[in-house]
Amino acid sequence: MTYNQALNTSIIGDRAEILELYRPESFRLALRITGNPTTAEDVVQSAYLRLLQAPKIPALIPELMRYIRRTVTNCAIDHLRLQHPQSELNENLPNTENPVLDLEINQTLNQLSPEHRAILALHLGEGYSYKEIADTLSLPMGTVASRLNQARTEFKKIWEAK
Amino acid sequence: MPRIQSKQDRQIDALLIDHYDRLTHPPKTEPELNLMPTLNKLKAAISNAKPANPSKKPEPQP
Numbered sequence: 001m002t003y004n005q006a007l008n009t010s011i012i013g014d015r016a017e018i019l020e021l022y023r024p025e026s027f028r029l030a031l032r033i034t035g036n037p038t039t040a041e042d043v044v045q046s047a048y049l050r051l052l053q054a055p056k057i058p059a060l061i062p063e064l065m066r067y068i069r070r071t072v073t074n075c076a077i078d079h080l081r082l083q084h085p086q087s088e089l090n091e092n093l094p095n096t097e098n099p100v101l102d103l104e105i106n107q108t109l110n111q112l113s114p115e116h117r118a119i120l121a122l123h124l125g126e127g128y129s130y131k132e133i134a135d136t137l138s139l140p141m142g143t144v145a146s147r148l149n150q151a152r153t154e155f156k157k158i159w160e161a162k
Numbered sequence: 163m164p165r166i167q168s169k170q171d172r173q174i175d176a177l178l179i180d181h182y183d184r185l186t187h188p189p190k191t192e193p194e195l196n197l198m199p200t201l202n203k204l205k206a207a208i209s210n211a212k213p214a215n216p217s218k219k220p221e222p223q224p
Contacts, residue, residue, distance in 0.1 A: 028186050031185055031186055032182045032185060032186065035185065094185065095188045095189070096184040096185060096188055096189070097184050097187075097188075097189050098184060101181075102181055102184055102185065105177070105178070105181045120178060121182065124175055124178045124179050124182060125178070125179070125182030125183075125185075125186075126182075152171060152174060152175070155174060155178070156170065156171075156174050159174070159177075
């Protein structure tokens with residue numbers, strides 16, 4: 001192993017340790033966007049692979065957290081785009097205190113676009129403000145507001161038609 | 163900027179907030195058993211069952 005290879009291994013090792021600290025938060029976000037623990041695990045794996053392979057990640061904690069959040073959100077959106085809406089994963093009763101209601105909500109959310117699901121999870125699930133979401137996703141605040149409004153309207157329409 | 167929400171919007175928000183909360187706080191599959199009180203009771207029962215003076219021989223029956 002050359003000196004450079006050893007140095008890279010050491011840097012990647014440190015990065016993996018740092019990222020590992022944020023795995024529970026990353027899983028929670030992925031679970032809220034996808035609605036399924038198995039998919040959420042896959043999302044976190046893909047996101048962490050991207051983060052480990054990225055040439056550079058932010059050194060400061062707030063920026064790093066935003067960067068991780070953005071990567072996890074983008075990976076979750078990618079997974080949802082590839083996942084068939086009638087996938088078996090979406091028909092399983094979730095392990096929650098109210099599985100029947102949560103399955104119905106998941107089925108409604110499955111009919112929304114991945115971007116709308118992500119923005120609902122970030123705002124209503126994680127409690128981020130419009131500004132925090134705009135900073136995380138590099139979107140203008142107006143886009144966040146209108147996307148959230150569209151997502152809510154779409155959800156309400158499908159939910160009430162059930 | 164955030165717009166003024168209708169009552170229906172707030173109901174939908176509350177429904178989703180509770181849903182996201184339940185998703186990330188699944189119910190415990192097995193009850194957490196605390197065996198210490200039972201163990202302590204057993205220990206007490208065993209110590210009470212011991213004779214007060216084990217060296218003392220029982221009196222002969224008539």
